[in-house]
Amino acid sequence: MALVRVTIPDLVGGVSKQPDSLRFSNQCEEIDNCFLYLATGLEKRYGSTYVENITKPSGTLKIHWVERSPTQRYIFIFRQDSTDPLYIYKIDGTACSITYDAGTATALKTYLNTNPDNIRAVSFDDTTIVANTSITTAVENTTRTYTYNGTNVDNSANAHNKASWDGCNLPPTAINEFWYARGDAAGWPSGWYKAISTSNQPWYERVVTPMSQSTYDPATMPIRITQTGDTTFTVSQIPWKGRLSGDGNTNPPATFVGKAVSDICLHRNRLWIAAGENIVGSQAGDYYNFWANSFTSVIDSDPIDLQLGSAQVSKVSHIVPYNKAIVVFTNGNQQFEIRAREALTPTTVAIIPSTAYSSPSKAKPIIVGSSLYWASNKGAFSQVYEYISDDAAVQSTATDVTSHVETYIIKDIAYISATSASDVLVMGDGISNAMYLCFMFWQGERKLQNSWCKFIPADDGSSGKVLSANIFGDTLYMVHDTDGCLRINKIIMRYVDSYPSYLPRIDSMRQETGTWTKGLQETEWLVDYNSQIDTIFLGSEWGAEEGVYLTPSSVTGDLAGGSIVKVSGKYDSYPVWIGCSFNANVELSRQFVRDREQVPIVGALQLKSANISHRNTGYFTFEVDPEISPAAIRVMTYTPKTVGSTFIASENALSDKDTDAFKVMGNSAGITMNIKSNHPSPMNITSIEFATNFVERKTTPADR
Numbered sequence: 001m002a003l004v005r006v007t008i009p010d011l012v013g014g015v016s017k018q019p020d021s022l023r024f025s026n027q028c029e030e031i032d033n034c035f036l037y038l039a040t041g042l043e044k045r046y047g048s049t050y051v052e053n054i055t056k057p058s059g060t061l062k063i064h065w066v067e068r069s070p071t072q073r074y075i076f077i078f079r080q081d082s083t084d085p086l087y088i089y090k091i092d093g094t095a096c097s098i099t100y101d102a103g104t105a106t107a108l109k110t111y112l113n114t115n116p117d118n119i120r121a122v123s124f125d126d127t128t129i130v131a132n133t134s135i136t137t138a139v140e141n142t143t144r145t146y147t148y149n150g151t152n153v154d155n156s157a158n159a160h161n162k163a164s165w166d167g168c169n170l171p172p173t174a175i176n177e178f179w180y181a182r183g184d185a186a187g188w189p190s191g192w193y194k195a196i197s198t199s200n201q202p203w204y205e206r207v208v209t210p211m212s213q214s215t216y217d218p219a220t221m222p223i224r225i226t227q228t229g230d231t232t233f234t235v236s237q238i239p240w241k242g243r244l245s246g247d248g249n250t251n252p253p254a255t256f257v258g259k260a261v262s263d264i265c266l267h268r269n270r271l272w273i274a275a276g277e278n279i280v281g282s283q284a285g286d287y288y289n290f291w292a293n294s295f296t297s298v299i300d301s302d303p304i305d306l307q308l309g310s311a312q313v314s315k316v317s318h319i320v321p322y323n324k325a326i327v328v329f330t331n332g333n334q335q336f337e338i339r340a341r342e343a344l345t346p347t348t349v350a351i352i353p354s355t356a357y358s359s360p361s362k363a364k365p366i367i368v369g370s371s372l373y374w375a376s377n378k379g380a381f382s383q384v385y386e387y388i389s390d391d392a393a394v395q396s397t398a399t400d401v402t403s404h405v406e407t408y409i410i411k412d413i414a415y416i417s418a419t420s421a422s423d424v425l426v427m428g429d430g431i432s433n434a435m436y437l438c439f440m441f442w443q444g445e446r447k448l449q450n451s452w453c454k455f456i457p458a459d460d461g462s463s464g465k466v467l468s469a470n471i472f473g474d475t476l477y478m479v480h481d482t483d484g485c486l487r488i489n490k491i492i493m494r495y496v497d498s499y500p501s502y503l504p505r506i507d508s509m510r511q512e513t514g515t516w517t518k519g520l521q522e523t524e525w526l527v528d529y530n531s532q533i534d535t536i537f538l539g540s541e542w543g544a545e546e547g548v549y550l551t552p553s554s555v556t557g558d559l560a561g562g563s564i565v566k567v568s569g570k571y572d573s574y575p576v577w578i579g580c581s582f583n584a585n586v587e588l589s590r591q592f593v594r595d596r597e598q599v600p601i602v603g604a605l606q607l608k609s610a611n612i613s614h615r616n617t618g619y620f621t622f623e624v625d626p627e628i629s630p631a632a633i634r635v636m637t638y639t640p641k642t643v644g645s646t647f648i649a650s651e652n653a654l655s656d657k658d659t660d661a662f663k664v665m666g667n668s669a670g671i672t673m674n675i676k677s678n679h680p681s682p683m684n685i686t687s688i689e690f691a692t693n694f695v696e697r698k699t700t701p702a703d704r
Contacts, residue, residue: 006591006605006690011042014439014451016404020590021600027404029672030587031453035493036439037423038449041615044584044683046495046503048457048478050510051488052093053528056481057084062116063415063468063479066123072230073472075479075488076128078116085112086225088233091477093488099228101236107219108235111135117362122264129238129271131222131261137275138217139253144210146178146192153180153192154210165193171203179204189294191245208242213253215242216290222264222273240288246295254280254290255305263364267321268344270304274316277308279328279338300345308351310334320365322372323390329359329374337389337396354396357385362414369422369442373401375413382409384427384438401438405452409436417471419493426455426476430467433460435478457489458582459508459532483531497682499616500654501546504537504680509579511539516572522553523571525578529563531555532580536567537680541574547618549680583678586685591668593694603696607664607671611689612638616654618681622662625672636662654681664690 013026165188172195256275314330358376365374389396414430441449464482592600
């Protein structure tokens with residue numbers, strides 16, 4: 001029997017669901033509520049900060065996040081309702097006022113009154129364009145008459161029918177008279193003109209062609225939400241441009257007409273609308289114009305109207321700008337790219353089949369760094385693809401970055417976001433309280449880390465859920481559906497504590513000053529409602545008492561809709577942190593003795609003890625489950641030593657750099673080991689070394 005040291009150099013490999021023998025040594029069975037940054041090691045994540053409770057609209061909700069600047073970040077909430085289908089809040093919980101255009105308010109609310117899953121939105125500048133994927137687009141059948149002396153101006157015998165605009169009176173002799181130009185002139189394309197001035201240029205303006213189907217029906221087309229002030233928004237129909245030249249044969253409506261819009265995006269100064277198997281780009285620089293400038297010639301700024309070419313029915317589900325192309329996702333699990341070598345014009349554009357992978361389930365794909373990510377269903381779970389392409393690439397490629405966690409991520413991912421540093425991806429299904437995160441690290445074109453774990457906020461309760469989450473900069477904002485309201489919380493993804501002082505690792509935390517009642521010998525705090533509050537933490541203001549945490553004697557609701565938190569003792573001298581404790585959990589994988597190629601060596605491995613190295617760490621437990629019946633789980637506690645303290649488990653004592661030994665005493669194949677912390681103090685595990693007895697199994701020719 002050999003004495004062997006088995007080492008886990010770090011624990012930032014994330015979760016793996018592969019067989020234990022195929023995992024890397026730093027991969028674990030489960031990791032909950034931890035950061036996995038390469039530079040710092042495995043840490044208990046920072047607690048979330050409470051922002052605000054906001055009114056919860058009834059029904060199914062969909063959230064669209066908008067950022068105009070660091071001080072103007074908004075939450076758009078869509079729901080199926082004929083009266084109030086839209087709510088808008090600032091990220092700090094301030095409610096915004098919404099005005100619907102008076103003349104079309106009913107039509108606008110009807111357009112938004114749909115299952116929120118049908119909503120697609122894209123934001124730019126002060127505008128958000130919203131499409132309803134359940135409404136079929138249409139053109140209007142209205143006709144117009146432009147006459148001169150009682151005769152239609154397009155009649156060839158009419159004096160106002162000219163070969164081009166150059167043949168019109170320059171300047172005109174009367175305003176509001178109409179002319180028709182059969183061909184193009186420099187700067188003045190063919191079409192109908194109306195005189196608007198007899199003295200100053202411009203003398204004429206182009207008008208919509210008189211034939212039917214020259215305008216899009218605004219009640220069936222996407223609408224816009226315009227920001228008019230810091231907390232004021234207007235909802236209106238978009239003034240879609242009409243046809244100014246040609247007719248239904250020479251300048252027909254865009255091919256999205258007669259189909260429901262499936263997605264929208266902005267790319268290279270055009271608005272793109274996808275419907276069925278078609279993708280149409282507006283005129284360059286004119287987002288609301290989908291007509292050719294002139295029916296007699298094609299210019300670079302004209303709309304681009306494309307149809308997918310595929311051997312199977314491939315209806316577009318998502319379109320995403322990526323590098324110099326648009327990546328098109330279809331329900332036929334086929335991806336295409338819309339691109340051009342230089343300028344994107346009607347004559348240079350091409351649709352190129354790129355890859356054939358599972359298409360996104362619900363969440364729109366996002367760009368993280370130089371890669372495009374999307375989640376698709378794979379049976380009862382999800383897989384996430386990383387799509388890489390560049391102008392010089394012969395073939396685009398997509399890699400399944402969840403191949404080692406196949407049964408880990410829940411299906412029907414509804415939202416995806418990422419940090420500005422491009423190293424953390426966060427996603428969730430919108431109907432559970434779990435968020436799945438991927439920590440990444442790139443060195444040039446080499447990806448050195450692809451580590452998955454899970455965040456489970458504590459203040460969602462047993463029936464709560466994270467409705468949506470989004471990262472602005474390096475702060476993760478979450479909208480929780482809990483306690484009968486929508487609660488906005490945020491987690492700072494990058495923060496350095498000023499050790500030994502630190503922010504408590506509790507969720508929905510807020511600083512409040514209490515009121516001391518001498519007769520009752522208790523302190524109480526009145527806070528916004530939260531039924532899950534269970535921790536009171538004394539911060540750096542409390543000097544020698546810093547780091548002490550208390551459990552409330554009661555948490556009750558008040559008549560004003562808040563919570564009254566009480567604790568025995570006098571704690572009104574300074575503000576305290578109030579919040580909800582959460583559990584960080586790391587379940588280790590089965591341990592092996594490995595050869596130089598990191599291949600497990602066959603044999604019996606008896607684990608004697610675990611030497612856990614940690615840094616800036618407070619209280620945590622090491623649990624060993626021998627998996628016997630009846631259960632005999634052994635819980636060993638690490639508590640930093642504070643000489644003379646009576647609050648050993650609740651003081652601000654941190655171990656800067658230390659290694660502690662914990663007994664294991666079990667066969668590696670028959671035990672489960674967990675490192676846990678439900679304490680407000682930090683936990684940072686840097687490495688683990690096991691002292692073991694190992695008996696290698698000798699092989700014989702019969703075994704081979």
